[in-house]
Amino acid sequence: MTDTEGTGMMTGTSEWRSHHEAAILPALGRPQRLLVRGEGALVWDETGAQYVDLLAGIAVNALGHAHPAIVEALTAQASTLGHISNFFASPPQIALAERILALASAPVGSSVYFSNSGAEANEAALKITRRTGRSKIVAVDGSFHGRTMGALALTAKTAYREPFEPGVPGVVHVPFGDEAALRAAVDADTAAVVLEPIQGESGVRRHPAGYLTAAREATDSVGALLVLDEVQTGIGRTGSWFAFQDPHIGEGVTPDVITLAKGLGGGMPIGATLTFGDRVTGLLTPGQHGSTFSGNPLATAVGLAVLTTIQDEDLLARAADLGGRMRTALAALPQITEVSGAGLLIGMELRDGNAKAVAGAALDAGWIVNPVTETRLRIAPPLIITDDQLLGFADALPGLIASVAPGAADAEGGA
Structure with a gap:
């Protein structure tokens, strides 16, 4: 076995494959x-x-590989404060939350909860919806929201869900693009409608014109929440900071919750759940949710560097x-x-x-x-x-x- 660029990794094809197969859980498939x-x-x-x-x-x-801004931010933060748990706050954690709220034009009373991935961001959103006192959630066929048990319940693909059933109850999937079916599914028992502004896993599918407007109107009519999963579409991916801000995608709709990850960390593991306004922010109270790594200084410092670079360039x-x-x-x-x-x-x-x-x-x-x-x-x-x-x-x-x-x-x- 040979070492490449000082990585300490074996590099012969048969060597690394055999070591991978012997050490890595096969759930991820063959690299x-x-x-x-x-x-x-x-x-x-x-x-x-x-x-x-x-x-x-x-x-x-979002910034490619080994971007100088990410390397600099990560190095500087690692040399001062790497991890502090959620018993304490750090400057980059607060600064990144404030920057996200500003970019989203979120109203006073909005907030950010940091996690480690898109699935975890959606788990936080799911728990927020449960605090409405309702348990029914309307999701859309073709959706992908993650593979943890809660996020998996929202995910449409049966091949992902069936091996782990029974899953989290209360989720109803409606046909993609069917506005009438969406409106019919949203009733007085509905806690939220959860959807991606553009469906990634289904082949980068955009909803028909008027669909997000219908989702907003339907949820408003019964006091339910509208949750937009922007894990893939957020942080500049679609040409706007968030896809819901693009008038051709978001149709002028303001959501109650959006979830972020992927591009936010530029390669560092971070997710975020953004609540819009006091009513939604107040649904989760101290002790009802948490993560040891929530708002980790390393990840949030890099997140700040990503947002700053996207804006500056x-x-x-x-x-x-x-x-x-x-x-x-x-x-x-x-x-x-x-x-x-x-x-x-x-x-x-x-x-x-x-x-x-x-x-x-x-x-x-x-x-x-x-x-x-x-x-x-x-x-x-x-x-x-x-x-x-x-x-x-x-x-x-x-x-x-x-x-x-x-x-x-x-x-x-x-x-």
Whole structure:
């Protein structure tokens, strides 16, 4: 076994695979490569092969890999205060919460609860909804909200839920895009409607026009909460700080709760649950929820650096502009029948399907993409990706599709 770049990791393919299989719980599946280094939108494996990372750790690495702002923030914070538990507060924790509230234009009385992941952010939101005194939650077919028991109950995919049933009761899933079914499902027993502004796991699907407005009207009519899962769509991914702020996505709707993670930490594990206004903020009282790592100084310091860099480098406008050009380039390809998404969250429907085989060919050619369904690819690259790196994939895609035969094995989603 050999050491690469001082990492202490074994790098021969047979060596690292055998060690991985012997040491890592197989629930995560078989890894495709052993990655050892990254810079910007590029990563390298143990053989020295280079890849353009068009997935960014599934919409996590907003600033790419080894961004100087993240390295500096992490190093500076680690040299002063790493962890303090939730018995105490730290300056970056407070500053990050205040920055998120300001970016969300949240009213007075709003608040932020920090956690370690998107699933945990949704768990906190679920507990908030229970404090309404109701237990029924309306979710949407095709949704993905995480794999903890509570978040799993909200997640639509039966293959994820069935092995762990009976799960958390009270969740009703309505058909995607069916406004009438949504309105009919929301009644006096409903605690909340929970939905993603854009569904990631289902292939980057946007709701029909008027759907979020209908969700807001339906919840308002019975005093229920509207919870938007922005774990994947938040922090500039769609060209706005939060997708609900985009008038074409959010339709001017103000939610009661939003959940965040992924891009917020730029690679550090952090989630956040944001409550809008006193009524919602007051639902959870001291002692009813918590986490040892909530508001960890390291994660919150990096989160601040991510938000500051996105703002200073005008990456919201960049995501909107470059993402628009990429969708246009993809839509012009005869091999693509539909392009969806917003900003730098993009889905594409392959005319001949075979998404998993195409993604495999792409990986072999140096492109990391996600076969999120049998027929669709998903990309969510770093917001700092260059024009050539992103648009180069649109140029390469016809050849990649041509290199594989239709009918390869089924694909699986990511998160």
